[in-house]
Amino acid sequence: MRSRDHAREPLLNTTAPRSGSEHYLLIQTLTPAAQSPLLALTRRVADSGCALGDARVNTLGADVSVTLLAQGAWDAVAKLETALTRMARDPDLHLVSYRSGPRQPQQHxxxxxxxxxxxxxxxxxxxxxxxxxxxxxxxxxxxxxxxxxxxxxxxxxxxxxxxxxxxxxxxxxxxxxxxxxxxxxxxxxxxxxxxx
CATH class of the missing domain: 3.30.70.260 (ACT domain)
Incomplete structure (x- = not known):
């Protein structure tokens, strides 16, 4: 998305120290494929002290959809929400995020x-x-x-x-x-x- 972001590798498997119970934030973006926010999003997740629990990227027509599940301590997730609010100001980026939870085991x-x-x-x-x-x-x-x-x-x-x-x-x-x-x-x- 930004030239300075291309110089750094995304940290898809970053783990951060946890304090207290785990919190989850589901992030969904839609944007023109040439402006994919994947690198910028994974960097924000890592910088906030969260880990990436799951990531999906799909190119559909001329656009790209990125879905991420970030997890971390309550304060780390709150920090990530603040960073996403700033990112969402980009008029070409459609971003939705909300608090989620872990998937329950489906043994049946x-x-x-x-x-x-x-x-x-x-x-x-x-x-x-x-x-x-x-x-x-x-x-x-x-x-x-x-x-x-x-x-x-x-x-x-x-x-x-x-x-x-x-x-x-x-x-x-x-x-x-x-x-x-x-x-x-x-x-x-x-x-x-x-x-x-």
């Missing part, structure tokens, strides 16, 4: 990865998501994109979705239902457990 949810590829058509992602919503299966992560196939130039769609499947669901039956849906929609799909 099994992580599965879905990959879908198809000829692009309107509403295909909504139909896939509706299948899981009807079964109360949570979407943990999602990435989708449209692109042109190199060989033919055909308009294509692909999605990678990480699910949290309730442990009481019968996985083989769910997989069969999902693949039957995909056959009906003419989608090529894979469903497999996340191996990490």
């Amino acid at each position: 949810l099994l992580p599965y990865l879905i990959e879908v590829i198809a000829a692009d058509r309107q509403g295909v992602l909504a139909e896939v998501l509706d299948f899981f919503a009807e079964r109360q299966i949570s979407i943990e992560q999602l990435g989708s994109q449209r692109y042109q196939a190199m060989q033919t130039g055909a308009e294509m769609f692909s999605a990678q979705i990480t699910l949290g499947i309730p442990a009481e669901l019968h996985i083989a039956a769910l997989r069969d239902e999902f693949l039957e849906l995909c056959d009906g929609l003419n989608l090529d799909a894979v469903m497999e457990p996340v191996k990490y």
Whole structure:
């Protein structure tokens, strides 16, 4: 974002000494991709005495979305909030932040990865998501994109979705239902457990 920031490396894995209980601040920004605030944000997190618990960056069209979860002592999080208020004065930067909390363990949810590829058509992602919503299966992560196939130039769609499947669901039956849906929609799909 600023030339002086480019000379310094972001400290994505910085840990700071903690005093008292841990506090969390969720930060979301949208800005033109050429002005990505990632480096400036990670520097503010480190300078405030917070650590980065999670970070996500996505370029969507001409813009970039940065989502960070900072954690630290109450005073460190308050210092970070003050720094973010100053950053938010930039008219090209859309910044939202709020106090959050740690994610509660979800031991009853099994992580599965879905990959879908198809000829692009309107509403295909909504139909896939509706299948899981009807079964109360949570979407943990999602990435989708449209692109042109190199060989033919055909308009294509692909999605990678990480699910949290309730442990009481019968996985083989769910997989069969999902693949039957995909056959009906003419989608090529894979469903497999996340191996990490």
